[in-house]
Structure formats: C-alpha cells, structure tokens
Amino acid sequence: MKEVFTIADLRDWPKVTADCAIPLRLAVIGDPVAHSKSPAMHNAALAALGISARYTRLHIKPDELSECLSLLPKAGFIGINCTIPHKTAVLTHVTRADVFAQRAGGVNTVTVESDGTLTGTSTDGPGFARAIRETFGADLSTFRVMILGAGGGAGRAVAMQCASAGCPSLMLINRSLEKLIPLLDDLAAFYPAKNIASGDFDPIFLRAGLGMSDLIVNCTALGMKSEDRSPIPAELLGKHHRLYDTIYVAHRTPFLRAGDAAGAPGENGLSMLLHQGALSFERWFHCEPPIEAMRAAL
Ligand code: NAP
Numbered sequence: 001m002k003e004v005f006t007i008a009d010l011r012d013w014p015k016v017t018a019d020c021a022i023p024l025r026l027a028v029i030g031d032p033v034a035h036s037k038s039p040a041m042h043n044a045a046l047a048a049l050g051i052s053a054r055y056t057r058l059h060i061k062p063d064e065l066s067e068c069l070s071l072l073p074k075a076g077f078i079g080i081n082c083t084i085p086h087k088t089a090v091l092t093h094v095t096r097a098d099v100f101a102q103r104a105g106g107v108n109t110v111t112v113e114s115d116g117t118l119t120g121t122s123t124d125g126p127g128f129a130r131a132i133r134e135t136f137g138a139d140l141s142t143f144r145v146m147i148l149g150a151g152g153g154a155g156r157a158v159a160m161q162c163a164s165a166g167c168p169s170l171m172l173i174n175r176s177l178e179k180l181i182p183l184l185d186d187l188a189a190f191y192p193a194k195n196i197a198s199g200d201f202d203p204i205f206l207r208a209g210l211g212m213s214d215l216i217v218n219c220t221a222l223g224m225k226s227e228d229r230s231p232i233p234a235e236l237l238g239k240h241h242r243l244y245d246t247i248y249v250a251h252r253t254p255f256l257r258a259g260d261a262a263g264a265p266g267e268n269g270l271s272m273l274l275h276q277g278a279l280s281f282e283r284w285f286h287c288e289p290p291i292e293a294m295r296a297a298l
Contacts, residue, residue, distance in 0.1 A: 001274045004034050004057045007064040013075035020211030025053040025076055026284070027070060029060040029203075030083035037298055038081055044103045044297035048290040053078060053130055062089065067092050073116040079284045081277075087122075087153055094120035103164070103186070104157040109280040121283060124154060125161030127276025128246070132215070133277075135267045136242050139165070143242070146171040146213035148255075150198070151179030153217040154246050159183060163191035171209035172198040175220075190293045206236055216264075223253035230258035237262035248273055274298055 001020060002009075005027070009016045017024050026046075028038040034057065042055035056291030059082070060068045065086055072080065082090050091097055094107060095117040101107045107120035127141045136143075145162045149155045151174035162170055164286075170191070174180050180198050188195060197212070199205025210232075212214070222231045224247060232255065243259040243266025252260070252268075259266040274295055281289040 002056075005058050006059050007061075007068055008131055010058065010068060010071050010075060013071070020054065022054045023076065024056045024057040025078045025132045026080065027058045028055075028081040028083055029058045029065075029086055031059060031085060032058050033057045033083065034081060036148055038268055038277060040283065040297045041274065041294045045278075045281055045290050048293040049273075049285075049287070051285065054291065060086065062086070063208075065089055066093060068120060069110070071150075072110075073112050077112050077167070079280070081280055082106075082108050082110065083120060083173055084153075090120060094118045095197055097121070100125060103160040103187075104153075106153055107122065108155070109278065119244055120259075122157060123276040124157035124203055124272070125281035127166070127274075127279055128158050128217075128272050129161050129165060130275035131269070131271035134271055136215070137296075141165040141167060143167055143215035144169045144213045146173065146209040146216045147223075148173045148201075148216065148218050150174050151176060151185060151226065152219055152221075154262050155219035156183050158219055158246070159187065163187050166193075168259070169195045169212055170197070171205075172196065173201060173205060173209060174198075175201060201231070203236070206232060210238070210241065214240065215242045215244065218243070218247065218253070218255040221247075223247045223254045223255050224249060226251045228254050230254035232258060234258035234261040239263040242266065245269055270298055 028036045039055045088109040097120040101120045101122045106121035109121050111119050132140045133149035145167050150159050169244040220231050222228045241264040245253045245255045248269040256266045278289040
C-alpha cells in the first residue's frame with residue numbers, strides 16, 4: 001500500500017484503494033506530509049478498538065485544498081488532520097469551527113458529519129495542556145509562561161490555551177514583532193493586559209521574560225535540524241525553569257540541550273502530538289482513545 005496519496009488518488013478513491021483490506025477513511029493532509037507520525041498513532045488506536053477504518057497521508061498542495069475537502073464526504077472519510085501549511089486556510093472552508101479553532105486561528109481536526117458537512121476544531125492547545133500536566137505533574141494554570149515563536153501557528157494555539165487556563169502571566173516572544181499584533185488583539189478580549197508582555201529575541205526581552213516565567217515553550221521552527229542553534233542561550237536559563245519544546249525529532253533539540261547545560265529539565269513535543277491526536281480520535285469516534293496503544297506506536 002502507498003505511504004502517501006495525492007489529490008489525483010482522492011478523485012478516484014474507491015478504485016485506488018481497492019486493494020486495502022480495511023478501508024482508508026482518515027488521513028493527515030499537509031505539504032510536505034511524508035514525515036508525519038500521525039498514521040502510526042491512529043492506526044494503533046483503530047486496531048486496538050477493532051474499528052474497520054485506517055488512517056493514511058494525503059500530500060495536498062495549497063491550491064488543491066478546496067477540492068480535497070469537497071471530495072472527503074463522497075470518498076467515505078470520517079475526518080482528517082491538517083498540518084503545515086493548511087491549518088489557517090481550512091478554517092475558512094469548514095461549515096462550522098468551534099471556539100478552540102477560532103482561538104487557535106486554525107483547524108487541525110476536520111470531522112465529516114452525517115449530513116456531509118465539515119466541522120473543524122483545534123486540539124493543539126488542549127493537547128499541549130495535557131502534555132504539560134503529564135510532563136511536569138502540574139496543571140498548566142500554575143505556570144508563568146514564556147512562549148518563543150508566539151507569532152506562529154503553534155505559538156498562537158499555546159498562547160490562547162495558556163490564557164484560557166488562566167496562567168498567572170504570559171511573555172510572548174517572536175522574531176517578527178508585527179506578527180504578534182493579531183494575537184495580542186485577540187488575547188485582549190479575554191486575558192488581562194497587565195499579565196502579558198511581549199518582545200523579540202533581543203536579550204533584554206529574553207532576560208525580562210525569563211525573570212517572570214517558570215515554563216519556557218519553544219514554538220519556533222528552530223531545532224528541526226540538529227545543526228540549528230537554540231532559540232535561547234543556555235547562560236540565560238536557570239535550574240528553576242521548565243522547558244517544553246513543541247518540536248518532536250529523534251535528536252535532543254538545541255533548546256533542550258541548552259536546558260540540560262543549565263540544569264533546567266525539559267521534554268520534546270511528542271506528548272503534545274500524542275494528546276492532540278487522542279483528542280482528534282475522541283472527536284471522531286466519541287469514545288475514550290486507547291492512549292497507551294497510541295503512545296507505544298509513537
Ligand atoms: P509557523 O506558523 O510557520 O511558525 C514558525 C515560527 O517559528 C514563527 O514564530 C517564526 O517566527 C519562528 N521562526 C522560524 N525560524 C526562526 C528563526 N530562525 N529564529 C527565530 N524564530 C524563527 O509554524 P508552526 O505551525 O507554528 O510550527 C512551529 C513548530 O511547532 C514546528 O517545529 C512544529 O513541528 C511544532 N508543532 C508541534 C506540534 C506538536 O503536536 N508537538 C503541533 C504543532 C506544531 P517569524 O514569525 O518571525 O517568522
């Protein structure tokens with residue numbers, strides 16, 4: 001069976017997937033998408049629960065998104081996950097997007113409803129909150145949080161989740177300051193302005209942020225490659241900081257290595273991937289996901 005399907009395959013789905021013993025009725029769409037670990041996690045859950053459906057990858061380019069979404073009901077899909085670069089665009093294509101998608105400014109989970117309409121949610125923020133509790137044994141609401149790369153998609157979802165949880169304070173850092181403006185505007189609607197600060201990667205802002213934060217979250221793309229530098233120098237970090245890198249790669253990321261050098265404990269984003277996936281599964285099947293089977297598969 002193919003590891004990655006395309007829009008051409010989706011147009012002729014029953015024929016193209018005729019040799020699959022169990023129908024492919026779920027997928028992650030992205031560009032690129034070949035690296036995604038979601039199929040392993042979801043297929044383990046589907047097998048564990050004896051559900052007659054399997055999960056695959058669809059390589060969909062931005063100009064193919066609209067057609068892809070329109071083909072899903074007829075192809076018999078239960079739902080899809082969306083990754084880079086589709087999350088924001090999907091928000092404008094679904095019939096209904098819930099509060100999590102609105103706040104995150106994007107959709108990572110689409111459900112094909114029984115009437116064929118598409119609904120969207122984002123499980124990134126709630127998945128992050130569960131990952132923090134699991135990793136550090138404390139509720140997200142207890143942490144003063146600094147987010148590196150808050151102007152990106154993951155950064156926004158994390159920032160909104162922290163604000164909804166009622167974190168005592170938030171420091172938002174982004175390389176391009178202007179990309180923080182829409183987030184700051186949206187946060188102003190429900191989070192007290194006095195508890196929020198922002199800046200770029202100038203050491204003045206980094207020091208100020210580290211002084212007012214316990215949990216430092218990397219939402220930048222820095223660390224995807226092992227030769228990347230850490231988004232924050234080790235010498236600015238202290239033992240009392242907790243580090244969470246949303247990136248999940250096989251190597252210890254430069255951000256986490258900076259934490260190791262400073263004696264600050266930290267984990268990568270695999271647990272966020274797990275929990276956002278488990279919440280998608282719950283949305284599609286309205287049942288408790290077999291979380292340990294999903295974790296083992298990852
Ligand atoms: P995105 O929307 O493209 O945002 C990328 C962010 O990285 C922006 O804030 C960008 O800053 C910043 N950045 C990129 N290169 C940088 C550099 N050299 N120096 C400083 N900042 C830099 O991407 P995204 O969807 O938010 O994804 C970001 C990361 O989160 C990815 O690594 C992804 O794997 C991870 N993620 C993980 C999960 C999970 O489940 N664990 C879920 C979602 C995302 P500018 O605004 O200045 O360009």
